[in-house]
Structures are given as C-alpha cells and as structure tokens.
Amino acid sequence: MKNLPNAEERRDDETHEVLDVTRRSSSGDPAVQTCLRILAVDDEPDFLQSLQLLLQLNGFIVSTANSGAMALTMLNDGVQPDLIVLDQRMAGMTGTETLKRIRANGCRAPAVLLSAAHDVREIAAAHGFHGWVSKPCSSQQMIEAIHRATRGDDWDR
Amino acid sequence: MSAAAAEVRFHSLTALPDIAAVKQAWHGFVDRGVLDARAVRPTIRRAWERSAAARCNPLQPRADYLAPAETIALLKREEQLAQIATPFLAALSTASKGERHAAMLTDGNGRLLKSVGDEQTLEDPDFPRAGTLLSEASAGANGHGTALAEGRYVELVGPEHFIQGFHVFTCQGVPLLGPAGTPVGVLGISVRRLEVARRGRDILFCAAEAAECELLAGWLSDQLVRLQQLPDIFGRLRQDIVQGLATSRLQLECAARDVAAGTDGSNSLDAVQRLAKKFRRQAAIWRDLVADAPAFAEPISLADLVEHLLQLLQTEARVAGVEVIWSRAEKVAVLDDARGLSQRLLAQFLEALQEAGQMSTMRVLVGAAADRGTVTFATGDAGGTRRSYTTSSRLLR
Numbered sequence: 001m002k003n004l005p006n007a008e009e010r011r012d013d014e015t016h017e018v019l020d021v022t023r024r025s026s027s028g029d030p031a032v033q034t035c036l037r038i039l040a041v042d043d044e045p046d047f048l049q050s051l052q053l054l055l056q057l058n059g060f061i062v063s064t065a066n067s068g069a070m071a072l073t074m075l076n077d078g079v080q081p082d083l084i085v086l087d088q089r090m091a092g093m094t095g096t097e098t099l100k101r102i103r104a105n106g107c108r109a110p111a112v113l114l115s116a117a118h119d120v121r122e123i124a125a126a127h128g129f130h131g132w133v134s135k136p137c138s139s140q141q142m143i144e145a146i147h148r149a150t151r152g153d154d155w156d157r
Numbered sequence: 158m159s160a161a162a163a164e165v166r167f168h169s170l171t172a173l174p175d176i177a178a179v180k181q182a183w184h185g186f187v188d189r190g191v192l193d194a195r196a197v198r199p200t201i202r203r204a205w206e207r208s209a210a211a212r213c214n215p216l217q218p219r220a221d222y223l224a225p226a227e228t229i230a231l232l233k234r235e236e237q238l239a240q241i242a243t244p245f246l247a248a249l250s251t252a253s254k255g256e257r258h259a260a261m262l263t264d265g266n267g268r269l270l271k272s273v274g275d276e277q278t279l280e281d282p283d284f285p286r287a288g289t290l291l292s293e294a295s296a297g298a299n300g301h302g303t304a305l306a307e308g309r310y311v312e313l314v315g316p317e318h319f320i321q322g323f324h325v326f327t328c329q330g331v332p333l334l335g336p337a338g339t340p341v342g343v344l345g346i347s348v349r350r351l352e353v354a355r356r357g358r359d360i361l362f363c364a365a366e367a368a369e370c371e372l373l374a375g376w377l378s379d380q381l382v383r384l385q386q387l388p389d390i391f392g393r394l395r396q397d398i399v400q401g402l403a404t405s406r407l408q409l410e411c412a413a414r415d416v417a418a419g420t421d422g423s424n425s426l427d428a429v430q431r432l433a434k435k436f437r438r439q440a441a442i443w444r445d446l447v448a449d450a451p452a453f454a455e456p457i458s459l460a461d462l463v464e465h466l467l468q469l470l471q472t473e474a475r476v477a478g479v480e481v482i483w484s485r486a487e488k489v490a491v492l493d494d495a496r497g498l499s500q501r502l503l504a505q506f507l508e509a510l511q512e513a514g515q516m517s518t519m520r521v522l523v524g525a526a527a528d529r530g531t532v533t534f535a536t537g538d539a540g541g542t543r544r545s546y547t548t549s550s551r552l553l554r
Contacts, residue, residue: 043475044400046428050407057414089396091475116399117392118378135396136371136403138244139410 037061039081041071043090054139068098088115096127180316187215204298208319211294218322219283220296228288245364246273251413252360257349263301267292300328300345315351331365336376356416366433397472405432452494459489478515486523491530491550505546509534
C-alpha cells in the first residue's frame with residue numbers, strides 16, 4: 001500500500017465521497033483496492049474489543065481508542081482513518097466534544113455517532129456527524145451505518 | 158421471574174433418547190394408543206398426551222398455517238418482537254452454519270413470525286413459514302408449542318415430534334418472557350440432524366436471555382417516554398444500563414462465529430450471561446426508582462442496596478470524573494421503604510457528585526449509630542472530607 005490519499009485529500013467538507021468496505025487505491029486502478037480504515041472510540045473495553053473483532057472479520061482495518069483524548073492523540077500521531085466511530089457517553093470528553101476537537105485539528109474523515117440515547121439521530125445531526133447507530137446494535141447494523149456514512153446518505157433514513 | 162425459576166426454565170432435559178425405541182413408541186402410541194413410558198422422556202410423554210387430547214393428526218406431513226391476510230396482520234402486530242429477535246435469530250443461524258437448519262421465532266400462541274436459515278430448508282414447501290401454527294394443539298409436540306406448554310426450554314429429537322413431517326428434525330425452543338414475566342414468544346432452532354449440539358443449546362439460552370433483556374430495555378424506554386417529568390438522570394442511567402446490552406449483543410455474535418468455526422465460544426457466552434444478569438439487576442433498580450407503587454416498610458440490607466445502586470451509578474461517576482471508593486460494609490439491616498430509601502440515596506449521591514467535581518473522590522460509608530443505620534457520601538481528597546451527606550433509616554435488630 002503506498003501513497004494512499006488521506007481523508008482530507010479525498011473529500012472536502014460538504015461532499016461525501018462514495019466509498020465501500022474496499023476503496024480504490026490512489027493509482028486509480030479499480031482492480032487495486034484496499035480496506036476501509038476505521039477508528040472506533042468507546043470507553044467500554046469489552047464492547048470496543050468485540051466491535052473491533054467483528055469489523056475486522058468483515059474486512060475493515062480497525063484501530064481503537066478508549067477515550068476522546070486518546071483518539072485525538074492517535075490522529076495527531078498520524079493515524080489516518082477513512083471513518084471514525086464515536087461513542088457519545090464517555091468519561092472526559094463526549095463523542096460530540098471529541099468530534100469538535102477532531103475537526104478543529106483539521107481531520108475531515110466522516111464520523112458516525114454511537115449512543116444509547118433515544119435522540120441519537122438528533123444529536124448526530126446537530127453536531128456534524130455523517131451517520132448514527134443506536135445502541136444496542138449488531139455488527140451488521142454498524143456496517144450498514146458505515147456504508148451509509150461513507151456514501152453520505154444516512155440522513156435519508 | 159425469580160432466579161430459581163429462570164434456572165428451571167433453562168434446565169435441559171435428561172439424557173438424549175434412544176431414537177429407535179422412541180420411533181417404536183411413537184408407532185405404538187399413534188397406531189394403538191399405547192404409550193411405552195420407559196422409552197419416552199417425561200416431557201415428551203406429556204406433550205404427546207396433550208397433542209392426542211387436542212386431536213392433532215400425527216400423520217400430517219406439515220403444520221397448518223394462517224390465511225395470508227391473517228399472517229400479514231399477525232406480522233404487523235408482532236413487528237416489534239420480530240425486530241428485537243432478528244439479531245438473535247441471525248446469531249443462532251450463524252452458529253449452525255454448514256448444516257440444514259432454521260432459527261425460528263414464534264409469538265406467545267406459537268404462530269411462526271420469522272425464520273432465518275439455509276436456503277434449502279427455508280424453501281422446502283413442507284417447512285414451516287410465517288403464519289404456521291406451531292402450538293401443540295395444531296402441530297403436536299414440537300420445539301415451540303411444547304416450550305410454551307411446558308413454560309421452559311425443550312428439545313425434541315426426530316420421532317419425539319408428534320407429527321410425522323417433523324421426524325427428520327431436532328428442535329429446541331425457549332419461551333421468551335416479556336417485562337411482565339409472561340411468555341411473549343419462543344426462540345428456537347431446528348436442525349436436520351438427530352442430535353442436540355451442546356454449544357448450539359448454550360447459544361440458544363444466551364440468545365433468549367439477551368432477547369428478553371432487550372424487551373425489558375424497550376420497556377424502560379417506554380417508561381421514559383410515559384413519565385415525561387422524570388429528571389434527566391433517569392435517561393442517562395437507562396443509557397448506561399443499555400450499554401451492557403450493546404456489549405452482550407456483540408459478544409453473542411462473536412460466540413456464534415466461534416461455534417460455527419468449531420472453536421470454543423464459552424468465554425463469550427459466559428460474558429453474555431454475566432451481562433444479562435447485571436442488566437436485569439440494574440433494570441430492576443431503575444424500575445424501583447421510577448415506580449409509583451405505594452410505599453411500605455421492609456427489612457433491607459443497606460450494604461446490598463448501596464452496592465447495587467453504586468453499580469448502576471458507576472458510569473455517571475466515571476463521566477463526572479469522580480472516583481467512588483466503597484468498601485463493602487458489615488451487614489447493617491434497616492427497616493424502611495426500599496423505593497423511598499433508594500430515591501433518597503440517589504438524590505444524595507448526585508448532590509455529592511456535583512459537590513465533588515472533576516478529578517476528585519467520594520467515599521461511601523455504611524454504618525450504624527444508636528438505633529439508626531446510615532449511609533454517608535463524603536467528598537474530599539487526601540487532605541480530608543470536604544462535605545458529607547448522610548441518609549439514615551431505623552436499624553433492624
């Protein structure tokens with residue numbers, strides 16, 4: 001894998017690039033595809049571990065962070081996800097606060113909000129997320145949300 | 158439902174049957190009306206007797222089903238149950254991957270709502286489809302109707318089924334209890350093989366347990382909507398309770414994959430059951446806190462009550478950045494209204510949490526002084542207590 005464009009280069013603020021679990025490489029050759037890189041952030045270790053395993057089994061490359069602060073550090077250290085999954089109710093920094101800081105640092109990767117709140121959709125819409133998943137969720141629901149967010153059509157639901 | 162009842166409900170039947178002997182017994186029963194009690198397990202014996210009393214036809218190749226319009230109405234009525242059960246049907250199906258099978262959900266009357274399985278099984282015209290009547294009165298002894306009639310887990314191997322059309326299957330079913338403790342459906346798995354796989358049974362128990370928890374979670378949400386004047390804390394606590402379910406659902410998926418791959422999924426299954434127990438306990442406390450039932454004094458173990466409450470409030474404290482220090486106290490029994498006391502403790506805990514502020518600690522102490530049992534929430538740091546909040550109740554001697 002070489003010269004992969006980062007998320008900022010592949011999409012601007014307003015345009016949602018169409019992506020799938022696999023995406024084309026920068027060579028432009030449709031036959032050469034790489035897996036979507038996900039950064040999953042949740043302070044519940046067992047949940048995070050299971051989510052990582054199930055997404056990996058479905059072909060995603062998954063990094064995890066157990067807090068908003070850790071996610072910010074990872075991004076500053078050069079982790080370049082194609083999509084970020086953020087839990088809302090976390091110690092230290094909530095998912096929405098984390099996304100605000102992520103954006104302030106210049107990362108434009110689409111983000112999906114994960115929450116057990118009954119108004120998760122409204123929270124996600126109000127804070128610039130590209131999609132949302134209501135907890136509890138299956139890995140399939142998570143994957144569908146990732147697909148929708150990368151296509152930019154989660155708000156049609 | 159009590160824990161003891163849950164154990165009985167999930168208790169497996171005794172040793173698996175001698176298939177040839179059961180087949181012979183089945184012929185004896187349907188041809189001559191003679192039941193060889195030694196060859197047939199007690200649960201199956203009772204089920205055959207009920208099936209015969211309901212005049213079910215043992216020679217029918219398939220079960221009867223509802224008319225299309227009735228099926229559509231049934232599916233609409235039970236949409237929520239089907240939606241909740243869908244991920245668990247998928248997990249059951251994943252665990253049986255590689256063999257002919259169907260994971261099935263029926264309603265509280267044994268009417269089939271949804272099946273997930275391999276294409277060959279689901280497309281078999283004789284195999285039950287949505288709207289099929291699987292109550293014992295309609296389809297004789299089977300994994301769904303018999304589970305409902307017995308009110309617990311059942312397994313039926315081949316000729317233990319009453320109607321001949323089901324003799325090629327091994328079926329297992331567990332009744333699903335709704336928040337009111339009554340059966341709202343049955344979750345089951347049928348495989349075209351005459352034996353019960355232990356791991357498949359474990360997955361079924363876990364899936365049923367997790368599905369019941371989700372039904373209860375739905376009830377908590379409904380309560381939140383119904384009691385609109387409830388303080389925000391109850392919404393946050395509901396989220397924290399549901400978080401455990403979120404973990405449990407993913408771990409069940411992991412376990413199902415492990416089972417399908419022939420590897421040991423017992424760690425994940427144990428975790429699912431542990432989380433389900435924790436969820437039920439926390440949901441019960443939440444339910445007590447919002448209930449408007451009349452108050453009555455009862456003996457209460459203060460340490461138990463505080464411990465359960467602190468488990469429920471763990472995330473609230475973590476999010477607030479407060480470390481709660483609690484050493485389980487000696488037994489202090491008081492006489493009080495459990496709900497009222499829980500509400501007072503919750504209010505004081507939240508007040509103390511606010512007072513404590515980020516990066517601080519709160520000590521929780523249970524004790525007895527004179528004729529009162531006390532719970533104290535003390536905020537402060539290594540330098541000493543800044544402020545304390547105490548609730549007391551009449552000591553029970």
